[in-house]
Amino acid sequence: NAGVTQTPKFQVLKTGQSMTLQCAQDMNHNSMYWYRQDPGMGLRLIYYSASEGTTDKGEVPNGYNVSRLNKREFSLRLESAAPSQTSVYFCASSTGLVSNQPQHFGDGTRLSIL
Amino acid sequence: EDQVTQSPEALRLQEGESSSLNCSYTVSGLRGLFWYRQDPGKGPEFLFTLYSAGEEKEKERLKATLTKKESFLHITAPKPEDSATYLCAGAQGGSEKLVFGKGTKLTVNP
Numbered sequence: 748n749a750g751v752t753q754t755p756k757f758q759v760l761k762t763g764q765s766m767t768l769q770c771a772q773d774m775n776h777n778s779m780y781w782y783r784q785d786p787g788m789g790l791r792l793i794y795y796s797a798s799e800g801t802t803d804k805g806e807v808p809n810g811y812n813v814s815r816l817n818k819r820e821f822s823l824r825l826e827s828a829a830p831s832q833t834s835v836y837f838c839a840s841s842t843g844l845v846s847n848q849p850q851h852f853g854d855g856t857r858l859s860i861l
Numbered sequence: 862e863d864q865v866t867q868s869p870e871a872l873r874l875q876e877g878e879s880s881s882l883n884c885s886y887t888v889s890g891l892r893g894l895f896w897y898r899q900d901p902g903k904g905p906e907f908l909f910t911l912y913s914a915g916e917e918k919e920k921e922r923l924k925a926t927l928t929k930k931e932s933f934l935h936i937t938a939p940k941p942e943d944s945a946t947y948l949c950a951g952a953q954g955g956s957e958k959l960v961f962g963k964g965t966k967l968t969v970n971p
Contacts, residue, residue: 751904789948790961
């Protein structure tokens, strides 16, 4: 019962470095999402993919890019990391909110940018 | 602007002391109100979805209710293992987006 798997679990970067966060789900879900969670801010949507081959911006997309590699995998890329991107990043998947189905979350990637 | 507000931010209870968490929402065309539990170092874990005012759902010591403006998560006779942060989120009409509240951190002391 893997569900949503995120790699890596922890990462430290220097300002200006690039990195890709990986996410894979084994529930045959159509929709996938990337959030960041900061103290006092709650979960904020970065990007989402409603189906394979499509991606859309969320609330805080600046500084990030995404790729929906196939139905299972959705990656998040930081091209030039900034200290403001220090956060915990969560990936989620769902059969689709249009059908009112819940999102299922991975356990996150804790990213620190020095 | 769509918004979800949770109160209180933090709540300490003694084991067995029942209480309620509040989630007030202004979400355009709300299609569903979701409750999640989040343990430290983990991702949110789905608890309930409520679709219409008057609806109630229960799971063990938890009961979620929904009105046209807010949702409540009632915790009856809590145990220390109920300690967690509880998140509520509204699904926007015609959208794939969830609007999350900031959460209520619940601590249940033995």
